[in-house]
Amino acid sequence: MNTFTETIQSRKRLLENHLGDFMGRLAKRCAKGWGDRRELDQVLHDAYDNCDDAPACRLLYIVDVDGVQLSSNVFADGKFDEGRVGQDLSERPYISKVVPSSGFFLSDVYISQTNRRSLITAVQLVRDGSEAKGFVCADFELSMLPEIDQPSEDRRIWMQVKGDPSIRDTLFMQSRATSPMDERIDDVLATIDELIVERGIFHAKLHFSSSRATLWIYDDPYRYRVHVLDEILNPSVCLAYPLRSYPEDALVPQNMVREILERFKWLREVDETIYLRAGSLNIINGIVALNFSCDGSHYLPYEEFMEMDESFWFGSA
Incomplete structure (x- = not known):
């Protein structure tokens, strides 16, 4: 299973492999023209003709080992910005970073100040023999670089997110007000259970x-449906959704759906001050999400959710 961080690192490795050869060849050409700014500008200009990712490359530039820019900013459209020569870039994270033995590395993704799009900077050490002379840098538009098809998988770990502090500060000044849904909660849970188990609702x-x-709905996952209480309580609501077998790829066992929904009811009713405002279940990834009266939210695998008793929820509140 790829975690969020592992997926980011794997994609960066893909880009490193993809861009490394180009940056290495460019660094060798820069070493030959080192000391002559006009020559370096021309090397960068010509590099676009030898770069398969020229449309993605926003600009090229060169800095010395102290982070002072030696070249113009050279853009893919052939324009030069000489006004950037001499600026100090030493504080930029990708300039101050420890250089690996290969001399090549990628920056973290950042937001362009020009067009507010995601960029990544490829940096290659320029050497003259064994002497480090500086770095050649290439800013790439992230959306135009090659991708891997595998997305990050859901993190099936417990996460707690604190909400609005003003709500937490006044928590003990409030108490649960019985809502119309509370008054018909057993009927609501029965309907939701049927919709999930028999009518293709996965979340x-x-x-x-x-x-x-x-x-x-499983058949149309890109659009959600909102139902007010009268519609949920109308027995005909099930006719609005097609009869479907329980998904084979669901992580939540079919016989656990009602038990999870009943646990929502318990968290709603067990305490008058700290109570469940909203709860969701996704049977595909097996994640339960909870939002409490203190505006705190929890995201956790259903297995852990069903194991946690009253002392967990209210002893740590």
């Missing part, structure tokens, strides 16, 4: 405090 969020439900 359901119950907004207990505002008496509505948001549903995502």
